[in-house]
Amino acid sequence: MRTEYSSTQLDALREIANIGSGSASTALSGVLGRPVDISVPNALALPLADAVDAAGPADAEVTAVVIPIGGDLDGLVLMLFGIEDAQRLCELLGVDAGTEIGLSALSEIGNILGTSYVNSLAAMTGLELEPAPPQTVTDMLAAVVATVLSASAGEEDLALLLDSNMHVEGEACSLTFMFVPGPAGVDEVLGRLGLAE
Amino acid sequence: MDDVVVVSRNVRMGEFACCSAPGDVLLTIGLGSCIGLVLLDQRTTVAGLAHIVLPGPRVSSTREPGKFADYAVPALIAQAVGIGANRSSLEAVLVGGASMFAFNAPGLSSMDVGQRNAEVVRAELEQARIPVREASTGGTKGRTVRVHVADRTVMVKEAGGPELELWTGRPVSARPRRGVPA
16 A cells, blocks of 8 residues: 655656646637636645545535546546536536536536546556546535545545646636546556656 | 534544534534444433445555444444443434445445445444434435534435434433423
8 A cells, every 4th residue: 555655756647637637628628619727737645534625625516527547547537617617617618507408518528628638648658548438416525526536545545636727718617627546547657657666 | 502612523534533512513524425424322422423435344554444334333332432422322323325426446346335335334333233223325415414412413414405304312311200290
């Protein structure tokens, strides 16, 4: 069980997240026809409860799109939209938020971004990855993140979260993008980068 | 009750805690597949809450054994007894164990984590001879649980819904005493 990550390892993982989320934001920009800004990603290695806290206010209502990554990597990518961000994004897509069509549109955005991120990851690492279809829920932030972390890293003392924020320029519309590799996935990626212990 | 200090104790993933002061509130926010295990004592104002993540068996090298049901259930019981609860009068309420997503953790069978957590927690409680009085488990929504120690009430809120009373234990002081008219 991994008990720590070196700063070199975290830097490398952050760089991967940077390239992946750059790819995802370009995809989003393409769909919306507007520029999308991204923040510098965080690479956080934290005990599970702290990782949940780091994601944001526990009882905030969010729409989450989860894409399990299959193939050579265990893990998933997760997109989180706050209520107002989800509404604004639906408006930008020309659909009503809070309807089945709205949820479907958000799911599809998640799919496009997630697939873009995963493809970018595959290109960088040489791994063969097969993203699964997206699953979309609207729920409390802490419940979503805790459930996702339990499934991918529940038995580990440290969860690894690579997250970045994306913002649609000129709009009150942001989303958080998280890459959560499972323990074997982390070793695999670090190994490909020549940084496994 | 103006002079009672309300102390809210937030129990996070893998943690557990017991309280006994009248103003205490035990709280856990965002139970997805996790199980919130509430213990209440019929005879004293001791209450406990554990936020259990996985069925177990616990990983021996872990620094956070409280995540695993096989550790957390006996540990919570021991902690409650340690601050004055009577083991023989403990009762339990279960919250959580939802199935929010259709994927499975590596190493677990095809039965989903939430359901498996509820099963193992119930089995541990049965082994400890502690009855489960009420449960709000399964489904697809996250839950928040709040335990009011003084009046032994368990409140549950589902994502997007109102806070509702799931269960309340008989107040310790309301027990009828011999020779006093009802």
